[in-house]
Amino acid sequence: MKRTVTCTVCPNGCEIGIEYNTKEDAVLNGYGCKRGVSYALDECFEPKRTFTSSVKISGSDRRVLPVRTTKPIPKSILMKAAKEVEGISLKAPIKCGEVIENDFLNTKAKLIATMTLEGENA
Amino acid sequence: MKDCNYDIVVVGGGPAGLAAAISAKKNGAEKVVVIERENRLGGILKQCIHAGFGLQYFGEELTGPEYAERFSVLAKENGIDFLLNTTAIEINEKTLICVNTDGVINISFGALVLAMGCRERTRANLMIPGSRPAGIYTAGTAQKLINIYGHRIGKEVVILGSGDIGMIMARRLSLGGAKVKAVIEIMPYLAGLVRNKIQCLDDFDIPLMLSHTVVDINGIDRVESVTVAPVDENRRPVMEKVETISCDTLLLSVGLIPENELTRSADVTLSGITKGAVVNQFKQTDKPYIFACGNVLHVNDLVDHVSHESEDAGKFAALYALGKLEQNNEIPVTPGDGVRYVCPQRIACENADVDLYFRTLIPGRQTTLTVLDDSGILITKKLIRTTPGTIEKLTIPADKVKKIKGKIVVCAEHKEVCI
Ligand code: SF4
Numbered sequence: 088m089k090r091t092v093t094c095t096v097c098p099n100g101c102e103i104g105i106e107y108n109t110k111e112d113a114v115l116n117g118y119g120c121k122r123g124v125s126y127a128l129d130e131c132f133e134p135k136r137t138f139t140s141s142v143k144i145s146g147s148d149r150r151v152l153p154v155r156t157t158k159p160i161p162k163s164i165l166m167k168a169a170k171e172v173e174g175i176s177l178k179a180p181i182k183c184g185e186v187i188e189n190d191f192l193n194t195k196a197k198l199i200a201t202m203t204l205e206g207e208n209a
Numbered sequence: 210m211k212d213c214n215y216d217i218v219v220v221g222g223g224p225a226g227l228a229a230a231i232s233a234k235k236n237g238a239e240k241v242v243v244i245e246r247e248n249r250l251g252g253i254l255k256q257c258i259h260a261g262f263g264l265q266y267f268g269e270e271l272t273g274p275e276y277a278e279r280f281s282v283l284a285k286e287n288g289i290d291f292l293l294n295t296t297a298i299e300i301n302e303k304t305l306i307c308v309n310t311d312g313v314i315n316i317s318f319g320a321l322v323l324a325m326g327c328r329e330r331t332r333a334n335l336m337i338p339g340s341r342p343a344g345i346y347t348a349g350t351a352q353k354l355i356n357i358y359g360h361r362i363g364k365e366v367v368i369l370g371s372g373d374i375g376m377i378m379a380r381r382l383s384l385g386g387a388k389v390k391a392v393i394e395i396m397p398y399l400a401g402l403v404r405n406k407i408q409c410l411d412d413f414d415i416p417l418m419l420s421h422t423v424v425d426i427n428g429i430d431r432v433e434s435v436t437v438a439p440v441d442e443n444r445r446p447v448m449e450k451v452e453t454i455s456c457d458t459l460l461l462s463v464g465l466i467p468e469n470e471l472t473r474s475a476d477v478t479l480s481g482i483t484k485g486a487v488v489n490q491f492k493q494t495d496k497p498y499i500f501a502c503g504n505v506l507h508v509n510d511l512v513d514h515v516s517h518e519s520e521d522a523g524k525f526a527a528l529y530a531l532g533k534l535e536q537n538n539e540i541p542v543t544p545g546d547g548v549r550y551v552c553p554q555r556i557a558c559e560n561a562d563v564d565l566y567f568r569t570l571i572p573g574r575q576t577t578l579t580v581l582d583d584s585g586i587l588i589t590k591k592l593i594r595t596t597p598g599t600i601e602k603l604t605i606p607a608d609k610v611k612k613i614k615g616k617i618v619v620c621a622e623h624k625e626v627c628i
Contacts, residue, residue: 093403093407095403095404095408099593099594100404100593100594101593119593136412137260139258139259140258140384141258141355141356141359148248150359151357151358151359153356155258155272162412165412166384169385183274201271201272201275202274202275202278203278
């Protein structure tokens with residue numbers, strides 16, 4: 088297999104060429120630094136993204152609370168993650184960083200609140 | 210609230226204003242107040258719930274609200290005052306006139322920091338013909354409706370403009386179950402960051418149509434479709450080749466304009482290119498008691514840059530208010546070949562490093578960036594690639610700043626142009 092991956096780790100945006108049969112025998116070129124190597128290998132074999140969305144919340148002046156995963160999760164389950172958080176409904180107050188789910192979709196990533204919302208009467 | 214007096218008044222409680230206020234306080238200003246027209250601090254970051262903020266400033270990847278909250282917590286810890294739900298309406302010499310539900314408040318200051326941010330260009334700015342149905346939003350308005358109010362805005366979406374907010378909304382809408390049919394860009398290259406093309410468009414198989422534009426919007430009550438045409442090298446639509454894309458929603462992500470109405474009331478000189486104030490490296494305008502930072506000065510792509518720049522603005526505003534900022538002779542800084550603009554536009558030859566922020570004109574690879582004065586090259590830097598979507602930064606070291614002759618010019622030369 089042959090692929091080109093644009094590295095997004097830093098603004099240089101190196102175009103990294105990869106030739107591989109398995110992860111172990113992959114040959115890379117075009118990377119500006121080592122971080123690009125692990126990025127490109129991840130992109131080919133297990134692409135991951137930090138998932139961000141919002142969930143319903145009551146008892147605040149805002150109707151939705153922004154959330155994210157504490158680490159990137161497999162790209163392939165992003166749509167599933169979006170469906171999953173649609174079912175979540177919370178109550179203010181909540182603090183930025185508070186854990187909403189400990190093991191989000193069995194990814195070992197936590198789902199956390201990314202904003203502090205005081206209760207309505209605070 | 211009664212009329213009052215502060216050492217430093219900051220207009221705007223977004224990332225720029227908060228960083229400037231904290232830095233002013235740390236650099237000796239005793240009384241600092243932030244004027245914010247909304248009911249919460251954080252500015253535009255409140256609605257930017259995606260990740261990607263803080264990689265440079267904090268060395269970790271945060272979402273917009275988290276980045277804002279770190280700064281608002283710091284600001285509160287530093288004893289900065291806040292006037293929320295308050296709009297600044299006019300600058301009259303060294304007094305800022307504000308209004309809120311209490312009425313009119315006159316705040317006199319030692320120095321003023323402008324940090325009002327920017328707003329989006331709209332359909333009216335682009336003069337797109339067609340009817341006026343529901344379903345047309347700027348990308349930032351759509352972002353606010355979805356991320357703050359929890360609304361859904363449409364099922365089949367076309368996005369005009371490949372700016373960052375538009376691409377980020379393409380992902381947000383796709384994850385929300387909408388079908389994003391295309392992102393249409395009039396230029397032959399991407400307007401936003403490459404990272405966003407990969408993570409927001411490619412990940413969801415959304416086609417990017419470069420060198421295309423929307424020439425008509427169809428539908429009476431609600432958008433039913435848009436007419437799209439390729440453009441020639443002069444950006445004129447080729448009407449023989451139009452196609453229709455059915456959709457119920459059109460988002461516009463076609464650029465941002467610094468919000469400088471207040472600045473004009475003080476007669477501060479603005480740049481025709483950045484649409485922000487003309488400043489020196491202290492972020493000081495030609496009214497020496499007025500400073501500017503963040504997107505009201507020039508539209509940034511990374512908030513991390515905004516924080517650093519605004520810390521400078523706050524620091525030098527504080528020094529000015531304390532009578533510690535000396536006024537030296539200033540020399541002009543101008544964009545040369547391949548560069549669209551440079552900020553600051555003037556520098557005072559002090560014994561300190563000077564950061565120059567600028568954008569290139571067109572994307573290219575193997576770019577050589579050069580800073581020259583009348584006697585020749587001061588610094589150069591080679592980059593693998595550059596695009597107008599990314600701000601570049603070069604620093605003139607202190608020992609060279611002292612010896613600058615004549616004026617400064619910044620140039621960018623690509624070995625290979627990427628169009
Ligand atoms: S490979 Fe290294 S230098 Fe190139 S874009 Fe990735 S992180 Fe940046």
